Amino acid sequence: MTVELGQVSLLAALLTALTLGLIPMIGTYTGNRRFIAVSTTAALIQCLLLIISFGILTSAFVVQDFSVEYVARNSNSLLPMHYRFSAVWSAHEGSLLLWELILAVWIAAVALFSKRLPEIFRARVLAVLGWISVGFLLFIILTSNPFGRLIPSAVEGLDLNPLLQDFGLIIHPPLLYMGYVGFSVAFAFAVAALLGGEVSRDWVRWSRPWTLIAWAFLTIGIALGSWWAYYELGWGGYWFWDPVENASFMPWLVGTALIHSQAVTEKRGAFGNWTLLLALSAFSLSLLGTFLVRSGVLTSVHAFASDPTRGIFILAYLAVVVGGSLTLYAARAPKMIQGGGFAGMSRETFLLVNNLVFTVMAAMVLTGTLYPLLIDAIGAGKISVGPPYFGLLFTWLLVPMVLALPIGIYSRWQEDTASRLIGMVRWPLLASLAIGTVVWVMQPTLGFVSAAGVTGGAWVILGSLFYVGQFQFKKKSLKIPGSILAMTIAHMGLGVFLVGLSLTSTLSDEKHLRMEAGDKYQMSGYTFEFLGTKIVQGPNYTANEGEFIVSKGDEEITRLYPQKREYAQRGNMMTEAAIDPGFTRDLYVSLGEPLDQSGQAWAVRVYHKPFIRWIWLGAIFMMTGGLLAAANKRYRRKMPAKAPVKTEAKEVTA
Amino acid sequence: MNSRIFPLLGFAVLVVLLVVGLKIADQKTNLPSPLIDKPVPVFDLPVLANPGQTMSAESLLGKFYLVNFWGSWCVTCRAEHPVVTQLARLNAVYIVGMNFRDESEDAIAWLQRWGDPYDVSLIDYDGRVSIDFGVYAAPETFLVDPSGTIVFKHLGQLTWDIVETEILPRLANTESGS
Amino acid sequence: MKLSKLFILILTLTLSFSVLAQRAPVQEPLVFESMLQEDRFNQLTLELRCLVCQNQNLADSDAPLAHDLRAEIHEMLVAGKTDDEIKQFMVERYGDFVLYRPPVQKNTYLLWLAPMALLLIGGLVLRSSVKKRAALLDSSPTE
CATH class of the missing domain: 1.20.5 (Single alpha-helices involved in coiled-coils or other helix-helix interfaces)
Known part of the structure; x- marks a missing residue:
């Protein structure tokens, strides 16, 4: 099969996307039903064409076609088969193609699973998505074609960056992009609602499951990236507040605000405009992230090779998509207050506090990420904004959210009283205070902030559990409603994350030391004995592999085999840490440099990281909660062909 | 005013910033030195040609001089070598070669092979002095005036253009001024 | 892209690594006088930026300059300098850019x-x- 076919099918996909953007949209204004019906077909054909295109690029990697420049740069004849698949998205061009493929999959999914929606609305959603796809296809075809040939063909490939030759990197980008790109669906629903001019709360109900699924994917995608950094980079860090990480975190924060504000708008009809704005922002921030990562305006550890023309293109695209949607918002968003009233003490208010905190967090991350650029642009010097800034402000912003969250769970819609709520939460509150105190007494080195973090985590977990418990008790039935179960699991995820974060950030031990074969080192009750190194031959690398016996008392816990690899083709050295993972602690050893000629003495890094798994475990909980919520039956209920617009709107001029 | 236009305005500001950011993207690694207009760091280093002898910053007071950080391991230093040589031929300024993080035999071999444009080369073996100069990559070039103040710094490869527009005018200006 | 271009690409890849080919810096793990001193060292190197790297702190970087700066910081700690004095030392030479916690x-x-x-x-x-x-x-x- 020739790669040129891949390019042809990309061009065909572009034409299909244009058709999808144009014809059904015209149909919705002229009432031509045949035009409207084009949307489903076009969405499915586009998806098929991109699968073909992506499949052809993948096969070029599998058969090692080094006449394709992109393959020659990112693969090598020694590269193991499973990495040939993931090498497809290891650099700029292929990862963009993956982005676009995932977009096409989302579009096809909307076409297939939203048949219950009113015809016109659905056609508009698909058309908006079609336009988003047009922009990305143009970007790929004009600036980042992965199918370019090398004449004459290369004899050997440059090899895949060794950092990316890893399981985590096989699954991290697809999941992350599922999240990023998935927010385009919520975006398209919002734009379609604005175009229709009838911003009822129905569009929110329809878009909720899509938003929840995208959010769940983004959650796990970010967590996987963090897990990868932890075991692959060799120094035990899991989050660096690097611009690229921030680029994925901002849409997550706004997406989290969005799924909560959707609840208010769907249930109570209130804050429709705010929900619209968040739906537009979540995807806009995904696009901004794409720009920041690929344009080279910011310095980052894992930036793609940057190219100014690409930067200009994405910026123009960003300006059209975001600028256009915000203009539409300014022109068409309803002017009147929608939905009913509610008291200061009510679930609505608690959800607003959630939204305030998450939006300010996102704004803080945006400010910190772009601030060095701003200062440089106005010629006021060069500064760095790093983890100490983000970490400090993030911690402080967590405080109001964690305090309010469990109370918010118990609060009633519309009106509640403080005294009732305090009565409801007093047991989880007392229990979590007790837990925090006990943990602090047992581990005095924890310090106040981390002890407070543990207490907060326990407060969120117990508050959620007690709520389910009392629900059960009152209903006297074993069945927990799906939406409540989903919410509880996701919230417990936050609690688990908080406990892990607090414990690992203060109780971790690390030591950078010189070890010779036979040396022992004691840390946190464990003894690490270094037995020496031997040479190990991998498929495309040679490694020095160390062997360590870790024991507690007389009992051997595990043996660890960290490696220092040298990859044949690129010649770069890679540290492959060895980790003994555990529910309550990780033992982590990585090899530094040999310190003498004979290779007897090595620089070794040893870490003891209590509860670090809980950070990612929390993310798994959140993802599970999000997916469960999306699976809720009420989203699958049959809808009338033309949805009646329930006007609870109180005609009060703002 | 219609408050629903605020998001659009905010976004417009962001786009302006990003456009500017894109324009200055290629200069983002070019850090201004905080040492400009500050006295030159104190040093007293062995001379490469004669390690028994040392030369200090103090002994260089009273004349303009250029401090050029280089090493035999530095590919860009090789690339800028013709420019330094050309400048040396003008005899316009005293040039100190600061050989840092290098082995002396490699440095001497390098100068023999490509030619020695320096009036003197000093050995900064452990890079201590380079840290005092805030050097973080090679080559880096500093211009010091007769009072011992750093008046100009260039990061990376020196080009003839920079010599003509930044270094030579500074030599002429201050001389006529003082 | 022609093969010659690919060759140039390979060459630039090697060139950008030239900074790593300097005289091997001290790799020996640093020895501290006390736990407190080691904690201070860890905290300081986390908050200082490695200047030659893309975006890394001094603690995590393998660049020769980072090795030298770690040794320098270690020496200052042993000499009894305060954290502020050490940060001041870095700022005087490299500017505010070196601080991850902007003042x-x-x-x-x-x-x-x-x-x-x-x-x-x-x-x-x-x-x-x-x-x-x-x-x-x-x-x-x-x-």
């Missing part, structure tokens, strides 16, 4: 104040909007 000064007021100001403004907007809603509630009794 509160004229060109960072906005950075530090913006999130707090946003929280405050957002809180006020939230309050007024909740008040409006509460008024709505009073005018129309609950369903």
Whole structure:
């Protein structure tokens, strides 16, 4: 099969996307039903064409076609088969193609699973998505074609960056992009609602499951990236507040605000405009992230090779998509207050506090990420904004959210009283205070902030559990409603994350030391004995592999085999840490440099990281909660062909 | 005013910033030195040609001089070598070669092979002095005036253009001024 | 792309690594006088930026300059310098860019104040909007 076919099918996909953007949209204004019906077909054909295109690029990697420049740069004849698949998205061009493929999959999914929606609305959603796809296809075809040939063909490939030759990197980008790109669906629903001019709360109900699924994917995608950094980079860090990480975190924060504000708008009809704005922002921030990562305006550890023309293109695209949607918002968003009233003490208010905190967090991350650029642009010097800034402000912003969250769970819609709520939460509150105190007494080195973090985590977990418990008790039935179960699991995820974060950030031990074969080192009750190194031959690398016996008392816990690899083709050295993972602690050893000629003495890094798994475990909980919520039956209920617009709107001029 | 236009305005500001950011993207690694207009760091280093002898910053007071950080391991230093040589031929300024993080035999071999444009080369073996100069990559070039103040710094490869527009005018200006 | 271009690409890849080919810096793990001193060292190197790297702190970087700067910081700690003096030493040579925790000064007021100001403004907007809603509630009794 020739790669040129891949390019042809990309061009065909572009034409299909244009058709999808144009014809059904015209149909919705002229009432031509045949035009409207084009949307489903076009969405499915586009998806098929991109699968073909992506499949052809993948096969070029599998058969090692080094006449394709992109393959020659990112693969090598020694590269193991499973990495040939993931090498497809290891650099700029292929990862963009993956982005676009995932977009096409989302579009096809909307076409297939939203048949219950009113015809016109659905056609508009698909058309908006079609336009988003047009922009990305143009970007790929004009600036980042992965199918370019090398004449004459290369004899050997440059090899895949060794950092990316890893399981985590096989699954991290697809999941992350599922999240990023998935927010385009919520975006398209919002734009379609604005175009229709009838911003009822129905569009929110329809878009909720899509938003929840995208959010769940983004959650796990970010967590996987963090897990990868932890075991692959060799120094035990899991989050660096690097611009690229921030680029994925901002849409997550706004997406989290969005799924909560959707609840208010769907249930109570209130804050429709705010929900619209968040739906537009979540995807806009995904696009901004794409720009920041690929344009080279910011310095980052894992930036793609940057190219100014690409930067200009994405910026123009960003300006059209975001600028256009915000203009539409300014022109068409309803002017009147929608939905009913509610008291200061009510679930609505608690959800607003959630939204305030998450939006300010996102704004803080945006400010910190772009601030060095701003200062440089106005010629006021060069500064760095790093983890100490983000970490400090993030911690402080967590405080109001964690305090309010469990109370918010118990609060009633519309009106509640403080005294009732305090009565409801007093047991989880007392229990979590007790837990925090006990943990602090047992581990005095924890310090106040981390002890407070543990207490907060326990407060969120117990508050959620007690709520389910009392629900059960009152209903006297074993069945927990799906939406409540989903919410509880996701919230417990936050609690688990908080406990892990607090414990690992203060109780971790690390030591950078010189070890010779036979040396022992004691840390946190464990003894690490270094037995020496031997040479190990991998498929495309040679490694020095160390062997360590870790024991507690007389009992051997595990043996660890960290490696220092040298990859044949690129010649770069890679540290492959060895980790003994555990529910309550990780033992982590990585090899530094040999310190003498004979290779007897090595620089070794040893870490003891209590509860670090809980950070990612929390993310798994959140993802599970999000997916469960999306699976809720009420989203699958049959809808009338033309949805009646329930006007609870109180005609009060703002 | 219609408050629903605020998001659009905010976004417009962001786009302006990003456009500017894109324009200055290629200069983002070019850090201004905080040492400009500050006295030159104190040093007293062995001379490469004669390690028994040392030369200090103090002994260089009273004349303009250029401090050029280089090493035999530095590919860009090789690339800028013709420019330094050309400048040396003008005899316009005293040039100190600061050989840092290098082995002396490699440095001497390098100068023999490509030619020695320096009036003197000093050995900064452990890079201590380079840290005092805030050097973080090679080559880096500093211009010091007769009072011992750093008046100009260039990061990376020196080009003839920079010599003509930044270094030579500074030599002429201050001389006529003082 | 022609093969010659690919060759240039390979060459530039090697060139960019030339900074690593310097005289091998000291790799020996540093020895500390006390746990406290080691903690201070770890904290300091986490908050200082490796200048030659893309975006890494001094603690994690393998660049020769980072090795040398770690040795320098270690020496200053042993000599009894305070954290502020050590940061000052770095700033005098490399500028504010070296600090991951930007100092509160004229060109960072906005950075530090913006999130707090946003929280405050957002809180006020939230309050007024909740008040409006509460008024709505009073005018129309609950369903």
